[in-house]
Amino acid sequence: MNCCFPLLRGRHAGEGDDGVHRVKVFSCNELRKATQNFSEANKIGEGGFGSVYRGMLKDGTFVAAKVLSATSRQGIGEFLTELTAISDIKHENLVTLIGCCAEGNHRILVYNYLENNSLQQTLLGSRYSSIQFNWEARVKIAIGVARGLAFLHEEIRPHIIHRDIKASNILLDKDLTPKISDFGLARLLPPNATHVSTRVAGTLGYLAPEYAIRGQVTKKSDIYGYGVLLLEIVCGRCNTNTRLPREDQFLLEKTWALYEEGHLEEVIDADIDDDLDVEEACKFLKIGLLCTQDAMARRPHMSTVFRMLTGHKNVSMEKITKPAMITDFADLKISSKPPGPNETTRSSTSRSFTTTTEMTEPFSSSDTPTQSSM
Ligand SMILES: Nc1ncnc2c1ncn2[C@@H]1O[C@H](COP(=O)(O)OP(=O)(O)OP(=O)(O)O)[C@@H](O)[C@H]1O
Numbered sequence: 619m620n621c622c623f624p625l626l627r628g629r630h631a632g633e634g635d636d637g638v639h640r641v642k643v644f645s646c647n648e649l650r651k652a653t654q655n656f657s658e659a660n661k662i663g664e665g666g667f668g669s670v671y672r673g674m675l676k677d678g679t680f681v682a683a684k685v686l687s688a689t690s691r692q693g694i695g696e697f698l699t700e701l702t703a704i705s706d707i708k709h710e711n712l713v714t715l716i717g718c719c720a721e722g723n724h725r726i727l728v729y730n731y732l733e734n735n736s737l738q739q740t741l742l743g744s745r746y747s748s749i750q751f752n753w754e755a756r757v758k759i760a761i762g763v764a765r766g767l768a769f770l771h772e773e774i775r776p777h778i779i780h781r782d783i784k785a786s787n788i789l790l791d792k793d794l795t796p797k798i799s800d801f802g803l804a805r806l807l808p809p810n811a812t813h814v815s816t817r818v819a820g821t822l823g824y825l826a827p828e829y830a831i832r833g834q835v836t837k838k839s840d841i842y843g844y845g846v847l848l849l850e851i852v853c854g855r856c857n858t859n860t861r862l863p864r865e866d867q868f869l870l871e872k873t874w875a876l877y878e879e880g881h882l883e884e885v886i887d888a889d890i891d892d893d894l895d896v897e898e899a900c901k902f903l904k905i906g907l908l909c910t911q912d913a914m915a916r917r918p919h920m921s922t923v924f925r926m927l928t929g930h931k932n933v934s935m936e937k938i939t940k941p942a943m944i945t946d947f948a949d950l951k952i953s954s955k956p957p958g959p960n961e962t963t964r965s966s967t968s969r970s971f972t973t974t975t976e977m978t979e980p981f982s983s984s985d986t987p988t989q990s991s992m
């Protein structure tokens with residue numbers, strides 16, 4: 619049985635006439651039926667928040683049910699308040715939250731099911747994917763993600779910093795329209811938990827150095843993640859692949875080296891069909907390099923990135939500086955323990971990072987960190 623939880627909203631535009639917003643609440647039973655008792659066969663993924671199951675509701679709608687593993691300390695009222703705020707946020711390039719379940723210790727988020735899975739599994743995955751990512755599709759994905767992120771950063775109030783921009787959080791619908799997932803979830807976690815998982819080395823490849831080392835969470839750390847993602851979209855490979863020869867392992871490092879040599883086109887995915895526009899692809903790579911500069915202040919805002927991608931603003935490389943990146947994150951550990959005497963502490967959350975990471979460039983950022991708004 620469904621019920622609705624009416625709440626006064628105060629977060630962003632799109633309010634109903636009565637000023638009251640409702641988040642649809644499913645019973646656990648209903649979701650059990652929809653997912654065939656959360657069967658292994660219906661499990662479509664697992665991330666830092668918990669497991670995700672495909673399900674079909676009674677009315678035939680397909681959903682993705684994300685069973686949260688670390689939220690039980692949050693009361694039901696508080697949980698529903700946070701979710702009402704998130705479910706209010708609607709945009710073509712954001713995944714829609716359609717409801718939730720909060721019974722006892724169970725906390726489940728129910729999203730629209732996206733047919734074509736994530737960019738991680740389709741464009742970058744090692745498993746066979748039948749999707750052909752021609753140049754037109756890649757342009758649409760790159761621009762769509764930039765639009766969605768610009769919306770979160772600059773249009774809604776309060777702004778939202780995503781904190782975990784990466785290929786597995788970019789889902790694709792049947793027309794390959796990209797949808798950013800997992801925005802606004804930081805407040806659902808207990809204060810000492812982290813959803814930035816170290817299980818997948820690739821996750822760290824998206825983390826801006828100031829975020830990975832000092833824990834500074836700003837819009838500019840999202841922009842760094844977007845820059846890495848943009849390079850991946852153009853090059854059709856993961857940011858890090860330790861099976862490749864040393865000089866090819868880190869996509870950002872390789873792209874920068876080719877940029878300096880004046881041979882940027884060499885890094886473009888060779889699998890792109892005849893519709894490849896080399897000039898536009900090189901422009902996108904340059905935008906990716908602008909987004910991943912060491913100094914946070916030099917990275918462009920998302921709305922500027924969007925205008926550069928769509929040709930409404932020139933891409934100026936005059937003052938570009940070398941990207942800073944982590945070249946050895948084997949020993950980078952995210953933990954909730956207090957740091958030891960030689961360890962670096964996060965400044966904006968309770969997480970701490972210990973590291974023996976080598977940097978290609980010393981950190982020299984002038985941006986002041988801000989709190990994530992969610
Ligand atoms: N709405 C959805 N529709 C279709 N598949 C989804 C949906 N949401 C998640 N998935 C699938 O489930 C996988 C796991 O998602 P989840 O967000 O839990 O983990 P993640 O994105 O890999 O890591 P993180 O927890 O850091 O976000 C995704 O990679 C995607 O393949």
Ligand SMILES: [Mg+2]
Nearest residue numbers: 665786787800
């Ligand atoms: Mg995710």
